[in-house]
Amino acid sequence: MTVNDHLDCFEPELVVIPCGSRKLDRRSPAGDLYVGSYHRACRRAAEALEPGRLLILSARYGLLDLDDVVEPYDTPHGAADSIRPTHSWSRRAGGVPFSGLPSWPSGAPGT
Secondary structure, eight states: OOTTGGGGGOOOSEEEEEOOSOBOSSOEEHHHHBOOHHHHHHHHHHHHTOOSEEEEEETTTEEEETTOEEOOOOOOTTSTTSOOOOTHHHHHTTSOOOTTSOOOOTTOTTO
């Protein structure tokens, strides 16, 4: 028995991983832009799950496909100018609903 034997019954359609503060200094595909060790570890773990789709949650741009080309930025999650959750993210994620997630505070975008 191997560590991954239990994954046979788990086939995720979508996995979302966080961006990272360390980035390349030039416009790049999102899959190449983030170079920090935490982001890379999340990426390796996500890829091991072999999801149907893998997205990156960017503090500046929202949900990114790996091949979306974007400019580097210095915006942490939660900052005043960071992206805010909206129901339109569900469309970006291929219609995957956000059921089971905690409710956003009153007055948050998309509520």
